[in-house]
Amino acid sequence: MITEQQIQTFEQDGAVTIDSPLTGRQLAAASDLTDRLLPLGEPKDGERIRYRVGKNNLLDPPFVEIIEHPFFEQVTNRLLQADHAVVIGTALRKTHPQPGAKFEVGEHTDITYSLADMASVPRRMDISFFLWLSDVDGKCAPLIYRPGSHRLIAQHMGDRPRYVHGPFDPDDYRNVPDIHTLPVGSAAHREHWPDLEYAKPVPCIARAGQVTVINQAAIHSASTNRGMTSRKSLIIGFRPHNIVMGERKAGLEIRRQYLRDLKNQLSPNRRHLVPGDL
Numbered sequence: 001m002i003t004e005q006q007i008q009t010f011e012q013d014g015a016v017t018i019d020s021p022l023t024g025r026q027l028a029a030a031s032d033l034t035d036r037l038l039p040l041g042e043p044k045d046g047e048r049i050r051y052r053v054g055k056n057n058l059l060d061p062p063f064v065e066i067i068e069h070p071f072f073e074q075v076t077n078r079l080l081q082a083d084h085a086v087v088i089g090t091a092l093r094k095t096h097p098q099p100g101a102k103f104e105v106g107e108h109t110d111i112t113y114s115l116a117d118m119a120s121v122p123r124r125m126d127i128s129f130f131l132w133l134s135d136v137d138g139k140c141a142p143l144i145y146r147p148g149s150h151r152l153i154a155q156h157m158g159d160r161p162r163y164v165h166g167p168f169d170p171d172d173y174r175n176v177p178d179i180h181t182l183p184v185g186s187a188a189h190r191e192h193w194p195d196l197e198y199a200k201p202v203p204c205i206a207r208a209g210q211v212t213v214i215n216q217a218a219i220h221s222a223s224t225n226r227g228m229t230s231r232k233s234l235i236i237g238f239r240p241h242n243i244v245m246g247e248r249k250a251g252l253e254i255r256r257q258y259l260r261d262l263k264n265q266l267s268p269n270r271r272h273l274v275p276g277d278l
């Protein structure tokens, strides 16, 4: 499932790519549905064609069959030293080929963790699985990331982490009395990062059916598809049950409703993947 070496790589680098036990039938069903759901984004008045298209909050049976597969739950439990992992969100992304385009990235972090968050048992953190539904080489829009950048930032912050970047109003959040108390999704771009010697970005190369697990506190980015084939990924977020994290109130009710709907779609013996107290 996941080796000790791979766990260490994840902790040190912030990402690791591993094999999954998903079958060819499961992958083909999810890949075909992705193609039907995510055609090129048509340009609307004055807009450009969108090559990178997506859909969040997935409930279609081929995706639910994958989301509830015990593999993701078991890997989360190992990586986050948890005994009960829960789903926090899902998304689908397809990046269509854009041959000849300039290679562009938009590096960011989605959340910030302190060293204490990443050392607590269970870990006070979320993880994201990128299940590749197509092969990903260096040209077709690989996910890129800077190995170890999550730890560099955490070390720099020490025991007074800054979790929110940009303007802050406590009324906008749940469980976030100030910007130093609990991790909360808050994107940070280059101007927010401390001025440190970060590693160069590396691409996550994978075969269809492999999974890249990433800590989104590591600097990462989507990229342009200069290849000939589409890049397709199913993204599943997990968290240890009973870990308290901050959350933006905007979007909270949509997320709760999605998780209630997802719970209804799960097999009866897999419903523990959505907690009862949303």
Ligand SMILES: [Fe+2]
Pocket: 108, 109, 110, 216, 220
């Ligand atoms: Fe991100």
